[in-house]
Amino acid sequence: VIVAALVVPFVVGALLIALRAELSGRLAAGVGAAAMTVSLVLYALVWEGKEAVSGEIDQSWIEPFDARLHLGVTALSWPFLLMTALVGVLCCLWLVADDTAPVLVGLVLIISAASLGVFSSLDLLLFFVFFELALIPMWFVIAWFGGSSLAGQGREARVAATRFLLFTVAGSALLLVGIVIISIDGGSLQAGGAYTPSLAAAVLVCLGFAVKTPLVPLHTWLPDAHSKAPTVGSVLLAAVFLKLGTYGLLFFMPMLGRFSEVAPYLAVAGAVGIVWSGFACYAQDDLKRLIAYSSIGHMGFVVIALSTQTQVGVAAAVFGSIAHGLITGMLFFVAGSLKDRFGTTSMALIGRGLYGRTPWLAVAFVFAAVASLGLPGLAGFWGEVLSLRAIYEVGVLGKPVAWTALVLAVLGIALTTAYFVRAIRLLGQGEPVPQDADRDLVRREIVVLGLLAAGVLALGLVPGPLLDLYGPLLEVLGS
Amino acid sequence: MNIPIDWSTVAPAVIILAGALIGLLVDAFYPRRTWLGSGLPSSIALVGAGVAACVYRDDLGRFSFALLAIIVLGTLFVVVASNIMNFENAMPPGEYHFLLLSAAAGAAMMVVSRDLVTLVVSLELLSLPSIALVGLRQGDKNAIRSAWTFFLASVVSTAITLMGISLLYGVTGSLDYLVIRKALVEPTVPQSVVSVAVLLTLIGLLFKLGAVPFHVWVPDAYTGSSVMVAGFLSTVSKAASLGALLVLVLVALPAAYDTWQPLLAVVAAATMTVGNLGALRQSDAIGMLAWSSVAQAGFLIAPAAALLTLEGLTAPVQYLAVYAVANLVAFAALSVMLRLRGSTSFDELRGLVRTDPWMGIPLAFATLTLAGFPPAVIGLVTKYVVMRPIIEDGVIWLAVVMGVNIMLGLAFYVRFIVVLCDRPDGEPYVSPSPPVSVRIAKTTVLLGTAALLAMSVWPNLILTHLP
Numbered sequence: 037v038i039v040a041a042l043v044v045p046f047v048v049g050a051l052l053i054a055l056r057a058e059l060s061g062r063l064a065a066g067v068g069a070a071a072m073t074v075s076l077v078l079y080a081l082v083w084e085g086k087e088a089v090s091g092e093i094d095q096s097w098i099e100p101f102d103a104r105l106h107l108g109v110t111a112l113s114w115p116f117l118l119m120t121a122l123v124g125v126l127c128c129l130w131l132v133a134d135d136t137a138p139v140l141v142g143l144v145l146i147i148s149a150a151s152l153g154v155f156s157s158l159d160l161l162l163f164f165v166f167f168e169l170a171l172i173p174m175w176f177v178i179a180w181f182g183g184s185s186l187a188g189q190g191r192e193a194r195v196a197a198t199r200f201l202l203f204t205v206a207g208s209a210l211l212l213v214g215i216v217i218i219s220i221d222g223g224s225l226q227a228g229g230a231y232t233p234s235l236a237a238a239v240l241v242c243l244g245f246a247v248k249t250p251l252v253p254l255h256t257w258l259p260d261a262h263s264k265a266p267t268v269g270s271v272l273l274a275a276v277f278l279k280l281g282t283y284g285l286l287f288f289m290p291m292l293g294r295f296s297e298v299a300p301y302l303a304v305a306g307a308v309g310i311v312w313s314g315f316a317c318y319a320q321d322d323l324k325r326l327i328a329y330s331s332i333g334h335m336g337f338v339v340i341a342l343s344t345q346t347q348v349g350v351a352a353a354v355f356g357s358i359a360h361g362l363i364t365g366m367l368f369f370v371a372g373s374l375k376d377r378f379g380t381t382s383m384a385l386i387g388r389g390l391y392g393r394t395p396w397l398a399v400a401f402v403f404a405a406v407a408s409l410g411l412p413g414l415a416g417f418w419g420e421v422l423s424l425r426a427i428y429e430v431g432v433l434g435k436p437v438a439w440t441a442l443v444l445a446v447l448g449i450a451l452t453t454a455y456f457v458r459a460i461r462l463l464g465q466g467e468p469v470p471q472d473a474d475r476d477l478v479r480r481e482i483v484v485l486g487l488l489a490a491g492v493l494a495l496g497l498v499p500g501p502l503l504d505l506y507g508p509l510l511e512v513l514g515s
Numbered sequence: 516m517n518i519p520i521d522w523s524t525v526a527p528a529v530i531i532l533a534g535a536l537i538g539l540l541v542d543a544f545y546p547r548r549t550w551l552g553s554g555l556p557s558s559i560a561l562v563g564a565g566v567a568a569c570v571y572r573d574d575l576g577r578f579s580f581a582l583l584a585i586i587v588l589g590t591l592f593v594v595v596a597s598n599i600m601n602f603e604n605a606m607p608p609g610e611y612h613f614l615l616l617s618a619a620a621g622a623a624m625m626v627v628s629r630d631l632v633t634l635v636v637s638l639e640l641l642s643l644p645s646i647a648l649v650g651l652r653q654g655d656k657n658a659i660r661s662a663w664t665f666f667l668a669s670v671v672s673t674a675i676t677l678m679g680i681s682l683l684y685g686v687t688g689s690l691d692y693l694v695i696r697k698a699l700v701e702p703t704v705p706q707s708v709v710s711v712a713v714l715l716t717l718i719g720l721l722f723k724l725g726a727v728p729f730h731v732w733v734p735d736a737y738t739g740s741s742v743m744v745a746g747f748l749s750t751v752s753k754a755a756s757l758g759a760l761l762v763l764v765l766v767a768l769p770a771a772y773d774t775w776q777p778l779l780a781v782v783a784a785a786t787m788t789v790g791n792l793g794a795l796r797q798s799d800a801i802g803m804l805a806w807s808s809v810a811q812a813g814f815l816i817a818p819a820a821a822l823l824t825l826e827g828l829t830a831p832v833q834y835l836a837v838y839a840v841a842n843l844v845a846f847a848a849l850s851v852m853l854r855l856r857g858s859t860s861f862d863e864l865r866g867l868v869r870t871d872p873w874m875g876i877p878l879a880f881a882t883l884t885l886a887g888f889p890p891a892v893i894g895l896v897t898k899y900v901v902m903r904p905i906i907e908d909g910v911i912w913l914a915v916v917m918g919v920n921i922m923l924g925l926a927f928y929v930r931f932i933v934v935l936c937d938r939p940d941g942e943p944y945v946s947p948s949p950p951v952s953v954r955i956a957k958t959t960v961l962l963g964t965a966a967l968l969a970m971s972v973w974p975n976l977i978l979t980h981l982p
Contacts, residue, residue: 096975097974097975098896098974098975098978099975099978099979100978100979101899101900101903103896161896161899164895165889165892165895166889168888168889168895169889169890171888172888172929172932175929175933176936179933198926198929201925201929202922202925202926205921205922205925206918206919206922209917209918209919209921209922210915210918212898212899212902212918212921213902213906213911213914213915213917213918215899216899216902216903216906216914217906217911219903220903220906220907236911240915
């Protein structure tokens, strides 16, 4: 079943690229959305409960070093899989328009499928193959379809794409070295069987994922890549690619015997990232860059949570990742809508008073923004609260580090509130200055944003089912 | 000094040499200047050599057999793909095939040699025809210049190697690998002399591999010679030198481990870094491949630094096999493009995947294999394979350098792939060419790509069957 869920988007994606001349953009996007829906449904149906590895497939692949085609859905990966498939569907729906290039849809499908492959791999080498597979298509998405039509922007998009690619490949090359160490020490490439007492492996793997997540100071590829990418590219980068980093850390954590020695550095980097990104956001005029920087902050919370290695920490990390995927995805879609209308995402150029000019678009933006700053009742809230709870438990971090991180994180929450309120004030409120391009949401935008908003609301009001995967709810919040 | 001849091990080389002579004679007596006249006997001789290698498989040993297979198949690929030069007046077919097969015979002897004299003789048998091949194109000043550089560098390095060998002979009193091995563990052997001797001997082989700091001739020779000759130099010649190097240090010099292990590790790290940095600046596909093959030599040498583990021996051979196929495909595709369009600069190749998918996609796939990036899974898996022994041996810094170099390498490989996928500027110029020979060369490209694809889908194919 998992194989089908992976193969369908891959094949459809490749076909769309091969048949690009014969298809209209609208049809291609429809086909793409259908393919991703198939995948989403299959992943939803395969679930057999949190104790079991669902839909497991285990076949020999490369015998000399016992790499296997080992796929399966675990309690850890299931939320990520559903979120990725959902985002894939939404990206395709978003592209249901006449001016869509079928190639873009194909690339989106391949990227989504590769990410799904990462989340379902239980073999380290297979994990790595999928991990790398998504990168080059992403380069094309950013470089070819990114930037705006203004002269000179195409070149900037290329530079941003190349920087993104080189940063992530440098990270994943270190990860590969780490995987080799694990496989030699543990004598196995299978998740669950492999284990290494080596410090070098822990450092290399963490560095590799720190680039992807990203953690300060390895984040410099992110703002440019996100802001230059086309809307679906930004959404995929934020909602899916960054999750490859956090999922990777969660996935490899049990295999690294000396993770606890690296954890404090991760936590501090995460905490610094929260504050740093807060200040950076406050100074942004470009909405897409603002969202990109805010991602660094949210990922900081996730990394702090998981670096405690406690049960609450894991739950917080997963919840934070999923919530960030939905919320930031929504924010980028809104930014995309603005860009479609005004040709820019500069808040000064778009002007004030969107409440009066395009009410529903403004509502969507404000909804996503307050969800992102952690309003109780919406998804972002639980991620942050649980993170703070996890730091409070200290875990493997040690008191001084944990409390420093806690203080910085709380400061970060305040900053997040400040910069989102500023953005809302700059865009939503104020005297409306009507422009020619003012146009409220069209049907595809309503569908996409509505689904995401429903998801955010559902996770916020009923966080139980997701948290139950990592121990009963009461146990997580009580004790 | 009596060296017995073991016919079962030299049989492939002898058959190849016989083919070379026949090819030359056919061309001399029926001088019609067409390619098949001497190409056909050459191909038959290579097939015969392959059969001989299979027959004597047990006498050769798995390791030598694998290297021989790479050499014979690689040369066969070059011979067939060279059909693209048919009717090119500047290229004399008889001489071309004679020199090519002589060099191949030298390569085939090099990997089975188990004493130092045979090593030097076969090294020369490989080098001298190679130099002539580089300068063979008539009336091409660049080619002559490249050949001269190659010649001078080659002679110097051979001289240095001879010096090292004579020192080794002086210390141990023998030229046979096994005797040297026993002699070197005696406590009476002067260690400092042994170190110097090992160092000098290895320099010659590292030179042939194009390792830093002896790499300067590589880009010059590759860009100056005709494309398929560059393909030959970058695969067959490299396979031979690597095989000889591995056998030499493993069989004859394990006692001097402390001398060659750090040497090879540093050389490997420097080679891949310098090669990749050089490739970054290229704007011509052949220049890029030339520098990239310098970098790849680093990846080939790296596992030799951990040779005493069992995987240290198989890993470089597996890497070499995949590298050889990918590189030959790339060079053959480029030789077709050179013939059709008159240039292999990036501007000329822009949009090749769209205008000519049957050449563009193989070229892109071969490049991905060299970069070690999915969907060319086999490239990634072999990178993993060469890293394993290094880490098992505890040389983690070298593995990290390799990681950084994978990133550096990707920088220019991706640039090339992007050029291939980009939108072409206008209609490309296509020159009239003899259709049959182009078709033959294209077929070899497609066959090679099919092999790469098959290996990507079933990496087991190659990883369990090579030594």
